[in-house]
Amino acid sequence: MTEPSHTTPSSGAPSDAVLAVRNLRKDFGEVTAVDDVSFTVPRGGSLGIVGESGSGKTTVAKMIVGLERPTSGEIYAAGHDRSKPARGGAERRRRGREVQIVFQDPYSSLDPRQPIAAMLDEVLRLHHEMSQADRRARVVELIDLVGLDERQGQALPRALSGGQRQRAAIARALAAQPEVIILDESVAALDVSIQAQILNLLADVRDDVGVSFVLISHDLAVVRQLTEEVVVMRNGRIVESGTTTSVLDDPQEAYTKRLRASVPGPGWSIDQVREAASLATD
Amino acid sequence: MTATTIETQPQPAGAGSPLLEVDSLALQLPVDGEYRPILRGVSFTLAAGEALGLVGESGSGKSMTVRAIDRILPPRARLEGTIRFDGQTVADLSGAALKKYRGEVAMVFQDPRAHINPVRRVGDFMTEVLRTNLGVKPKAAAERAVEMLARVGIPDGARRLDQYPHELSGGLLQRVMIASALLTEPRLLLADEPTTALDVTTQAEIMAILDDLRRDFQLAVLFITHDLDLASAVCNRTAVMYAGEIVEVRQSSLLHTDPLHPYTSALGAARPDISESAHRLQAIAGRPLSALEAPPDACAFAARCQHHEDVCDSSHPDLVAIDGGLTRCVRADDLRGRLGVSHD
Numbered sequence: 194m195t196e197p198s199h200t201t202p203s204s205g206a207p208s209d210a211v212l213a214v215r216n217l218r219k220d221f222g223e224v225t226a227v228d229d230v231s232f233t234v235p236r237g238g239s240l241g242i243v244g245e246s247g248s249g250k251t252t253v254a255k256m257i258v259g260l261e262r263p264t265s266g267e268i269y270a271a272g273h274d275r276s277k278p279a280r281g282g283a284e285r286r287r288r289g290r291e292v293q294i295v296f297q298d299p300y301s302s303l304d305p306r307q308p309i310a311a312m313l314d315e316v317l318r319l320h321h322e323m324s325q326a327d328r329r330a331r332v333v334e335l336i337d338l339v340g341l342d343e344r345q346g347q348a349l350p351r352a353l354s355g356g357q358r359q360r361a362a363i364a365r366a367l368a369a370q371p372e373v374i375i376l377d378e379s380v381a382a383l384d385v386s387i388q389a390q391i392l393n394l395l396a397d398v399r400d401d402v403g404v405s406f407v408l409i410s411h412d413l414a415v416v417r418q419l420t421e422e423v424v425v426m427r428n429g430r431i432v433e434s435g436t437t438t439s440v441l442d443d444p445q446e447a448y449t450k451r452l453r454a455s456v457p458g459p460g461w462s463i464d465q466v467r468e469a470a471s472l473a474t475d
Numbered sequence: 476m477t478a479t480t481i482e483t484q485p486q487p488a489g490a491g492s493p494l495l496e497v498d499s500l501a502l503q504l505p506v507d508g509e510y511r512p513i514l515r516g517v518s519f520t521l522a523a524g525e526a527l528g529l530v531g532e533s534g535s536g537k538s539m540t541v542r543a544i545d546r547i548l549p550p551r552a553r554l555e556g557t558i559r560f561d562g563q564t565v566a567d568l569s570g571a572a573l574k575k576y577r578g579e580v581a582m583v584f585q586d587p588r589a590h591i592n593p594v595r596r597v598g599d600f601m602t603e604v605l606r607t608n609l610g611v612k613p614k615a616a617a618e619r620a621v622e623m624l625a626r627v628g629i630p631d632g633a634r635r636l637d638q639y640p641h642e643l644s645g646g647l648l649q650r651v652m653i654a655s656a657l658l659t660e661p662r663l664l665l666a667d668e669p670t671t672a673l674d675v676t677t678q679a680e681i682m683a684i685l686d687d688l689r690r691d692f693q694l695a696v697l698f699i700t701h702d703l704d705l706a707s708a709v710c711n712r713t714a715v716m717y718a719g720e721i722v723e724v725r726q727s728s729l730l731h732t733d734p735l736h737p738y739t740s741a742l743g744a745a746r747p748d749i750s751e752s753a754h755r756l757q758a759i760a761g762r763p764l765s766a767l768e769a770p771p772d773a774c775a776f777a778a779r780c781q782h783h784e785d786v787c788d789s790s791h792p793d794l795v796a797i798d799g800g801l802t803r804c805v806r807a808d809d810l811r812g813r814l815g816v817s818h819d
Contacts, residue, residue, distance in 0.1 A: 245674035246645070354762055355533075384532040385701065386779075389745035389758035396755060411675060418747035418756065441749060455679035456749050457704040465708075 210269070211236045211372050211405050212257070212292070217266035219252050219429075226252045228429040230266070234373065234422075239399070239406040241416035241437060243452070244426035250409045253426075254377050257407070258294045259285075271372050290320050293366035297378035299358030303350040309361045310336065310346045316368035331368075338401070339364040340394060356387035360394065367398065376419075377409045392418050413456050417441055425449050492562070493520035494695045495544070495663055500556035502539055502548070502719075510553060511767040513539050515720040517556070518794070523662065526689055526696040528706030528727065530742075531716035534765030537699045540716070541665045544697070545582050546573075560663070574608065581656035585668035587648040591640045598636025601655040609659070623654040626691075627684050646677035650684065657688065664688075667699045682709050703730065703742050715739045718775035719766025725800040731816045735802035737782045743816035774805065782810055 210233040219227040227249040234240045244250040255261040257268055259275065268276045270291040279285040296302040304312060310332050317328045336346040339360040350358055359379065366374050376395070380388045392415065399406065410416050416423055417437055424434040425448070433446040444450045454465060502514035514536045521527045531537040542548050544558055546565065558565040560576060568576050584590050591600055601623075602616035611619070617636060624632030627650040640648060649669060656664065666685065670678035686709060689696050700706050706713045707727040715723040715738065723736035734740045744757040761779045769775035770788075777787040784806065792805045804810065 245676065356762060384763055385703070385742055386532060386745050386759035387762060389747075389756040390760075392747065393755050393758050413675075414747040414749040417749055417752055438752065451676055453749075455675045457702065457708045458749055461704065461708045 209235055211238075211271060212240075212407065213267075213269040214253070214257070215267040215269075217253065217256060217268065218264045219249070219256060219261060220264045226429050227256070227263075230424075230426070230429075230431055232422075232424050232431070232434065234405050234407060236372075237399075237403050237405055238422065239408065239420040241408045241410060241420035241423040242426060243410060243413060243416055243423055245411055245452075247428070248426040249429040250426050251377060252429075254294065254375050254407070254409050258292055258375060259288060286320060290369050290371060292373045292375060293369050293371040294375040294377060295359070295362050295366050295379040297381050299350070299355060299362050299382075302362055303358060303365075305350055308347050308349055309341070309353075309364070312361070313364055313368050316365055320369045335364045335368055338367065338398065340390070354387075356383055356391060359383060359391055363391075363394065363398070367402070367404070370402075371404060373405045373407060375407045375409065378411070379408075380415060381410065381412065388415075395419060413441060413453065414458075425452070494523045494561060495521040495697070496557070496559040497540070497544065498557045498559070500540065500543060500554070500558065502536075502543060502555075503553040504549060505551055506767060512769075513719055513766050514543070515718075515766055515769075516794075517716075517719075517721055519714055519721065519724060521663070521695045521697060523695050524689065524693040525712070526686070526698055526710040528710035528713035529697060529699045529716060530701065530703050530706045530713055532701060532742075532763040534718075534763055535716040536719040536766060537716050538667055541582070541667050541697065541699055545580060545665055546576075578604075578608070578659040579661050580663045580665065581659065581661035582665040582667065583649070583652050583656050583669045585671050587645065587652045588640060590652065591648070593640050595639075596636065597638050597640065597643070597651055600640075601636065601651065601658065604655075604659055619658060620654070623658055624651070626657070626688065627651075627654045628680065629654070646673050646681065649673060649677075649681055653681070653684065653688075657692070660692075661694070663695045663697070665697050665699075668701070669698075670705075671700070671702075678705075685709070703739070704746065707731065715742070718764045718769040720775070720803065721794060721801070722776065722803040723801060724794075729800070733798070733812065734814045734816065735797060735800050735807060735811075736776075736804050737780045737806075737810065737814060738776045740814035740816055741779075741781070774803075782806055 212234040215231045217227055217230040230253060232240060242250045242253060252261060256263050262278060263276050266276060267274065275288055279288055313332045313335055314328055317323055317331055341357060341360050345353060345357055380391050383391060398404065406419060408416060408419050420437050423437040423440050424431045427448050433440055433449045440449060441453060444453050454468060498518050500514055500517040503510040504513050517540055529537045529540060543554060548554065598617055598620060601620040605611040605616040605619065606613060620636060621632035624635060629635055629650055643651065670681050673681065685696060688694055698706060698710055707730045710727050713725055713727045713730055714721050715736065717738050723734065723739045725735060730739060731743050741759045745759055747756060759779050764775055772791055774787045774792050777783050786805050792803045794801050794803045795807060797807050798811065
């Protein structure tokens with residue numbers, strides 16, 4: 194992705210993009226939550242969507258996975274238009290094999306009554322024609338891939354720690370063999386030492402299976418770690434976009450500069466905070 | 476080992492004896508019918524006008540430490556050790572003295588919405604203590620509230636007093652909480668992850684406000700956070716907790732370049748760097764231990780430590796003074812100057 198493109202053709206799916214969003218808009222009554230948002234994610238690439246509360250970043254994620262219906266605009270995943278609700282189960286399942294999502298809170302996004310292995314088996318049964326023996330082997334593989342052990346695979350979510358639950362959620366997303374995984378603040382609630390493990394796991398998964406990530410996050414350091422391209426959203430609109438390195442190292446827009454300056458880090462001081470707080474936002 | 480005394484920590488200029496002294500605090504709570512350790516020998520001091528960071532992951536005991544100071548521990552908690560405020564032992568306070576203590580120690584929590592009554596107006600909430608405990612007349616109480624709101628960057632305070640909590644954004648509401656905490660003119664502010672639920676730009680604003688208030692009111696601030704970078708940016712000193720005990724106390728500016736404990740160093744290296752991309756992060760293996768899981772006769776961090784040696788498993792390390800800070804590591808001398816955080 195080079196520009197948050199108004200320059201891409203106005204219809205049809207771009208062939209090199211695994212995900213393309215064009216002129217996306219979402220109104221909730223009088224309020225426009227998402228306004229003219231366009232971006233593309235190349236196959237195997239990763240995009241960060243950065244913004245604060247109310248920026249519309251989560252609404253974009255919800256529209257991509259079909260939890261919200263766009264007011265207008267187009268969404269293409271793996272070449273298929275998904276801006277309208279799916280017609281029938283087959284199309285819904287196909288969409289599930291194209292895009293999966295991992296939420297912030299692994300406590301509420303896993304079924305409390307289902308052991309991890311059974312949950313993964315159910316996803317495999319739904320999406321893939323596999324024999325029981327093949328499914329069992331694949332479940333073992335998935336559990337191993339996300340760094341859980343066999344005992345944890347047989348456990349209920351409540352017996353697992355927060356980091357282990359997030360590993361299980363990632364395994365569930367991978368079970369459908371999607372081309373894109375939306376990570377909606379997926380590491381935000383984790384302890385620092387666990388967050389690093391999950392970020393490394395996600396990098397490994399990408400290297401291993403070539404899946405693309407769309408990372409929705411308020412955490413610029415996490416975005417830098419996991420993505421090559423980034424769009425910065427504010428009040429429903431994209432205010433800046435480009436390669437993650439250039440946007441974070443040399444932000445052009447006042448708002449991006451302020452975001453960047455607000456992040457504490459080594460050598461950061463309260464005076465920088467003051468400067469960041471007083472920087473004009475518009 | 477160079478230094479020998481415990482009191483080597485830099486104090487802000489003009490500070491006399493510390494305002495808050497926490498000495499060998501040990502806390503036990505009943506877990507499955509049996510008393511288990513939550514805090515183990517927590518000691519630190521805090522002077523007027525000083526900000527001390529208390530950093531740790533889940534289960535490290537940082538919030539329980541603050542609750543012990545605020546005397547809001549769960550029922551049946553067993554507390555040993557001493558907390559002294561302005562020379563007085565906090566556990567002995569009762570009646571008027573306890574009421575006075577509660578006015579002098581204010582607390583700000585992570586989630587302001589969980590600590591404010593949603594069906595009462597902001598002004599009603601803010602002035603309650605002034606009206607009921609200190610006998611201030613409603614009109615005067617409201618004026619003081621408006622004044623204090625201006626101090627935390629809310630210029631139209633009079634209008635805000637008439638609003639309900641749901642009409643305010645998270646950042647605005649947290650400012651209201653800070654302003655109300657300061658209305659009783661406290662000398663110590665306990666801030667438990669006050670910005671964790673807020674956007675990063677709002678966090679920056681709130682931290683700047685807290686820093687101003689600390690200077691203006693000579694307020695002692697105990698700042699609890701999981702964010703080592705944030706603590707080191709806004710606190711004079713930072714104490715790092717792991718498995719219910721303090722493992723390092725260090726001048727904040729040295730936490731990244733010259734940490735004393737391997738856990739502090741590992742924590743700094745595990746965070747992704749905003750100014751540099753790395754293919755892989757230096758993750759810490761395993762998960763953080765709570766005090767009740769920690770081995771009593773060994774270093775609690777040993778199993779996850781990349782500087783681990785046999786000696787780490789055979790004795791429980793003391794908190795010792797070295798290079799102007801404190802560290803709980805038997806290998807502290809060997810590791811001197813070798814723990815600076817690098818993302819390479």
